[in-house]
Structures are given as structure tokens and as C-alpha cells.
Amino acid sequence: SAMKERLKKILPILGIVCGAALFAAAFLLDDNIPKELGGVLFGTAGILMGLGATGIFMDAAWRKMSEEERREAERGERDERNVAIREKAAYSSWYWTLYLLWGAFFVTLVMGSGFPTALVSVLIVLHCVFLMVNMGRWAKQM
Secondary structure, three states, X not given: OHXXXXXXXXXXXXXXXXXXXXXXXXXXXXXXXXXXXXXXXXXXXXXXXXXXXXHHHHHHHHHHOOHHHHHHHHHHHHOHXXXXXXXXXXXXXXXXXXXXXXXXXXXXXXXXXXHHHHHHHHHHHHHHHHHHHHHHHHHHHO
């Protein structure tokens, strides 16, 4: 639909603009806000600007493709082999991120910092809960 196409064009630009605004705010307020909040602002700004730039790049690449290349790309998205590869990659990534979270957990334990340790514990639990919820969801769909 036309609305969806317009959103595809506007959202990446909006992301870059909002990211730049957050970056400027974090930079200008540097001494007046807690260091942690500054870190959150800079991190969020980086994510928004990165996502925006990626969106613009992907849109430009899509427009350069011929109609046949676009059809082939869409077919490839639904191809069972590619779907299976993505599922295996996602499952493998889940394990690697779990190991990373456990590593972060032990680092925070050794450093003796209370809040980060609690936060990483919550993230580990959520990481596992998301897997269980998604397995349940997919079991119903298949």
C-alpha cells in the first residue's frame, strides 16, 4: 500500500534525525546528567542512526535491482532451505548469546557490582523465557 511505502521511506530518516538529536542532547548535557544516562543516550543515538542508515541502504539496493532480481530475492526469502538455514543460525545464536550473558554475569560477580549483576541475571532469565515462549508459539502454528 502507499502508506506502507511512505513509512518505509520516512522511518529511516526519522531514526537518523532522532538519533542525531539524542546525540546532540547527550553531548550538550554531558556535565549536567549522570554518566550512566549519558551512556544510554549515546547508545540509543548510535542504534537509531545505525538502523536508519541500514534502512536507507537496503531501500537503495532494492531500487537498483531489476524486477527479475526482486522476484528472485522474494523467492529466496520463502525458500525452505533458506528458512531452515535462518532457523539453525537463530538457534545457534541463542546459545552464543546465552554464553555471553553468563560471561557478563561472572564478570559482574567478580567486580562485586550489585545492580549490573541483578540486571544480567534478569537478562539471562528473559533470554531463556523468550525461547520457551517462541517454542510454544511455533508449536501451535505448525
